[in-house]
Amino acid sequence: MNITDKITELKEQKNALILAHYYQRPEVQEIADYVGDSYYLSKVAKDSPNKMIIFCGVKFMAESAKILSPNKTVLLPASDAGCPMADMASSEPLAALKKQHPDAAVVCYINSTAEVKAECDVCVTSSNALSIIRKLPNKKIIFLPDKNLGEFIAKQIPEKEFILWNGFCITHKKVTPDSIKELKAIKKDALVLTHPECESAVRDLSDFIGSTGEIISYAKKSKASDFIIVTEQGVLHQLKKENPDKNFYVPGNTMTCINMKKTCLEDIYECLKYESNSIELDEELRLKALTSLENMHKYVG
Structure with a gap:
């Protein structure tokens, strides 16, 4: 029995759902039940009847799934698959920045940690950020962690003042x-x-x-x-x-995220077999982070 068959057998035994981001290896995308961007996959995880979610992506993605689905087991096959951009923002300096601009709406890109989401008013994706920020009543916006996405949005909403965090994606920066x-x-x-x-x-x-x-x-x-x-x-x-x-x-040979490529079929098999690398969040933190995700729905709807 090859590794793909072993994964399929285990998945069925444990009633698990395998999710893969678009940036994952082709063979990982092929074995997944759903392939998409991070927020879409988190919603799939939330809406599915499966109690075990294998999230083939990076940590903030699996965290988002856990925030939305606290009663489900969310496993990250490559436990060290992080996001350098998400790690460029942290809750303490953000709290200090909020004090300097108490009239600002704090908007975080979904590519952020649970701790950062917990400090924010609303979470956005690259596809809905422009629409949501336009709807916010605030004239001042703190946007983090990606300054490039923030600049892109700010140019289209000149009537609002943007305070941009100095974060970026190391993969997109290379091009x-x-x-x-x-x-x-x-x-x-x-x-x-x-x-x-x-x-x-x-x-x-x-x-x-x-x-x-x-x-x-x-x-x-x-x-x-x-x-x-x-x-x-x-x-x-x-x-x-x-x-x-x-x-x-693709331009040059720079468009590869090493963290997205950490997940292999062997990692998925081990994760399923041993139910390892479970995402766990403090409940108070989860509830605070959940508010920013729920507010995204409010403005999208």
Whole structure:
């Protein structure tokens, strides 16, 4: 019996649900019950009848699932899969910043720790951040941890004042305007689809800027055949799967998140077998963090 069959057998025995982020290895995406972005997967975990969730992603994602589903067992196969950007923000300096700007709404990107979410008024994703912040009554916004996503939103809402945390995604930061220009010189008709976590000089070269899910949707609907994908290259698996007649390219060789690639099939098998790497949260902290996620629903709805 190969590793895939072993995982499938264990999953059925334990009535477990396997979730994988778009940035995971192709073989991990293939064995998952659902593939998507972090918040979508957390909602799937919450709404599913399964009591055990295997979350193939990074820690903040599994934490979000646990915040929304406290009575479920949420397991993270690669226990050391973290998010450097999420770790760039912490609750104590945020609390100090809030005191300096008591009239500001505190908005956190979902790529943040449970401790940070607990200090925030509302949590957002890259796809709903613009819509939610526009609806907030506050004229001043503290946005963290990603300054690039914050800049992207701030430019579209000039009537509001943004105080941006100095955080960033180390993977998206690596891509340079020159690497896109070099690829564009070869593939002249290719459309550049970019994640807003990229820096402004990169975003300025883009034909479309959007979340991972929005990039996939745009490529699927577009009549173009060539695309330069400026986000973590794990998304190429879904893009190629849904668009076999289209061509996808990444700039340079920089678009790989080492943390997203830590999860292997062996990790999933071990995690299922031993029910290891369980995500546990203090209940007071979980409830505070839950408020920011519930407020996201309020404004999206």
